[in-house]
Amino acid sequence: MAEEKKEGLQFPIRGHDKCPHCGCAERIGQTTIADLKKEGVLEEHMFPKGPAWALPLIDQTKPLMVSPLSITKPKIPILQVFWDVCANPECLGIFVTGVEFITQEINLPKAPAGMLSGGMKQMPPGFPERLGFPFNQG
Numbered sequence: 001m002a003e004e005k006k007e008g009l010q011f012p013i014r015g016h017d018k019c020p021h022c023g024c025a026e027r028i029g030q031t032t033i034a035d036l037k038k039e040g041v042l043e044e045h046m047f048p049k050g051p052a053w054a055l056p057l058i059d060q061t062k063p064l065m066v067s068p069l070s071i072t073k074p075k076i077p078i079l080q081v082f083w084d085v086c087a088n089p090e091c092l093g094i095f096v097t098g099v100e101f102i103t104q105e106i107n108l109p110k111a112p113a114g115m116l117s118g119g120m121k122q123m124p125p126g127f128p129e130r131l132g133f134p135f136n137q138g
């Protein structure tokens with residue numbers, strides 16, 4: 001049944017523009033990011049869609065097949081959930097503003113060829129923290 005559901009999904013999925021709980025249009029995440037851009041703490045292209053949560057859909061028990069001779073980088077599927085928090089102090093509801101599904105090339109750290117040739121049994125140290133997610137860049 002899950003497969004049928006996946007076929008029916010059309011990404012990107014548009015979420016709520018304002019709080020679905022109370023209707024408040026002011027969003028804490030969006031407002032805070034805008035303030036930090038004004039102060040120059042964040043560059044203008046950062047977080048174009050507000051706060052985001054990225055979930056790499058990877059099975060760590062399955063080796064990533066990577067050949068050191070390959071010019072293509074491995075790609076992993078990532079579910080991106082954009083969200084925000086209602087600025088109404090009586091509400092503070094968390095809601096989803098959009099959902100996207102992407103595949104992203106990953107940069108593997110340089111390692112001896114022998115380590116990669118048989119497929120990686122585990123993710124490299126620091127994964128997925130080292131992943132450069134595109135959601136926070138324009």
Ligand SMILES: [Zn+2]
Nearest residue numbers: 019022086091
């Ligand atoms: Zn609200």
